[in-house]
Amino acid sequence: MNAKPTEDDYLTIDHLHQYAYCPRRMHLMYMDGRWDDNLYTDEGRAAHRRTDAADAVLPEPTPGADGDPPPTVARSVSLSSPVLGLSGKLDLVETEGAEALPVDTKRGAPPDNPLQSYEPERVQLMAQGLLLREHGFSCGRGMLYFAAARRRVEVVFTAELEARTRHLLAEARAAARRPDPPPPLEESPKCNGCSLAGICLPDEVNYLNARRPAQPGDLRRLYPARDDALPLYVQEQGARVRKEGEGLAAAKGEQNLGRFLLKDVSQAVLCGNVSITPQALHLLCERGVPVVHLSMGGWFYGLTMGHGLRNAYDRAAQFRAASDPGRCLAFARAVVGAKGHNQRTLLRRNAGGAAEAGLDALARLLDRVERAEALEALLGVEGALAAAYFAHWSTMVRESALASGFAFSERNRRPPRDPVNALLSFGYALLAKECMVALLAEGLDPWWGLYHQPRHGRPALALDLMEEFRPLVVDSAVLTALNTGMVQADQFAGGRAGCLMKPAARKAFIQAYELRLDQFVTHPRFDYRCSWRAVIRLQARLLTKWLRGDVPEYVGITTR
Structure with a gap:
């Protein structure tokens, strides 16, 4: 005889419905706390608007009453059963005496099959019937109401359907106890x-x-190739961002700088002396839109965001991997190897024969990556790769740009001493915040790295993730800004304190950087088209799956 489910074993009807549709979907939704909307979920929410408008209490069953009892209709009815270990909210219940008929609303039209429904829908309705029986009603059938077709489809609660529903409920309860997702x-x-x-x-x-x-080649890209929402950069000093309806407005004194619908904003990036009202912060936190804080000089100060993904499994897996020297080394080799490969590819594409010595040096150093037996040795190889790469970096800059004030001899920072290094440092700060947002969206701790060791104030895992994208995104955007004249030498101010970007230079480079992130690329492993921003987020997602054991290895992004 099965033991009575405990309170921790309770499932909702939607747990069961999602498990019947796809066990992995149930795990992602209810164990990992993941969710995303698409057209179908939006349509489903719209179809349920009336039934979800107000909760109702189910009337008591009245068997044996004289005459015909009047039928009643109750919407949005919450029921639970300690015997079944099941709870749920029923869209609509029609009762007449001791008889109850659950009606579940679905978007769309009935499918073209003999039963005019799919198994997950029938199982969901059968579970509602079981709850109604537990509450004293007789319930031998239910109805599926398809909103688009405005049609009802009867589902008879047969013994076979009841047995299948109870079997799936037991399977779903067992699956809910497991921390790792099914395949x-x-x-x-x-x-x-x-x-x-x-x-x-x-x-x-x-x-x-x-x-x-x-x-x-036949892999399906089942996510948007490019996001509709984009980062909102506010760099007008003294500006103030406030909530306006379901969006944001920016103003400086009496001057309106712009109005932005929240659905079009993926991040709010505040550069320097820019303030934001509490009401705007509350709205952004509620909708999961991060607020990024940068200094005027491009220093990345941090993020303000809501709770985010409340999932301890991903971070637990991250911390286990970070304490495993073997996994850290394997990950670091993939990161450094990909970064060096991309540096060499960018140099080969843009400098060609002018950087032959640099290409040869990078090739020799890349051979040492897989032979490195400790993180310290790998750090030395990475430093040598960077030295060889930046020693020939100026060969990728056109003569006209070099002559107009964009000479480059070495990589320097903190502070950068010339316009090119100022652009590189600002770009790397923007890339760090992009990677940090991507990691937080996956439930990882961006401060605890596997290659870059944790240190106060350093987002080590974000630095790990961004390494392979430095040449692909930032260096490429800097070259575009220089070689196409998007930035001018007089847009920078130099002095003993280093080289500073004026607002015009920052605005022009942000445009080059965002254009690069929005550019389509053929994914080197999956052979479908998507934007560079999507590739970064995909790589953060694959890192999470490697940490959880969902995929066998982490492979860095490289281009041909």
Whole structure:
């Protein structure tokens, strides 16, 4: 005889519904706390607007009453059963005496199959029937109401359907106790409409685990190639950002600087002496939009954001990996190797024969990456790679730019002493905040690194993630800004304290940087098109999956 479920074992009807659809989806939603919307979830929310408007109490069953009892309708009814270990909110319940009929609302139209419904929908409705029986009602059938078609489809509660529902409930309860996600579905059409496909990455995970054919050309990109929302940069000194309706407005004194719908804002980046009202902060935290704080000189001060992803499993896996020297070394080799490869590729593409000696030196140093047996040795190799790369960096700058005041001889910082280094340092600060936002979105701790060791005030894991993207994003954007004349030498101010970017230079470089992040690229492993910003977020997601054991290894991004 099965033991009675404890309070910790309680599941909701939606747990069961999601498990019947896809066990991994249930885990992502309820164990990992992940969620994302798409067209189908928006339509489903709209279809439930009336039933969710107000909660109702179910009337008591009245068997044996004289005459025909009047039918009643109750919407948004909450029920639970300690015997089943199940709770849920029923969209609509029609009762007549001791008879109850649950009606569950669905978006769209009935599917073209013999039962005009799918199993997860029938299981969900059967679970509602079981709860109604636990509360004293007789319940032998239910209805699915398809909002787009405005049609009801009857679901008879057969013994087979009840047994299947109880079996899936037991499986879902066992799955909810496991910390690790189940494997993705393989080439399932369910993934096409799933709002969590971009988080789950079913084809990518199966491919990396060799559960798919070796050729990645048929992998489906099940997430947007480019985000509609973009960072909002506010760098007008003395500006103030406030809440205005369901959006933001920026002003300086009586001058309005702009109004922005919140759906179009992915980050609010405040540069220097820019303030933000508490009401605007509350709105951004509620909607999960981070506020990034930068100094006038481009120093990355930190982030303000809401609770974010409340998932301890990812951080626990991160801390276990960080305490494992073998895993740290494997990760660091992948990061340093990818960074060095990308430095060499950028130099080869933009300098060609002018940097032949540098290309040869980088090739020799890259051979040493896999032979490094400790993080300290790898740090030495990375430093040598950087020295060889930046020694030939000026060969990628056009003669016209060099002659106009953008000469470059060496990498220097804290503070940068020339315009090129000022651009590089500012770009790396922007990339650090991009990687930090991506890691926080995955539930990781950006301050605890695997290659860069933790140190007060240093987002070590964000620095780990950004290494392979430095040449691909920032160095490329700096070259574009220099070689196309987007920035001018008179937009910088130099002195004993170093070289500072004037507002015009910052604005021009932010444009070059954002254009680079928005540029489409063919993913080197999965062979589909997406933006560089999407690649960074995908890489943070794959890092999380490697930490959790969902994929066998972490591989850095490299371009050909």
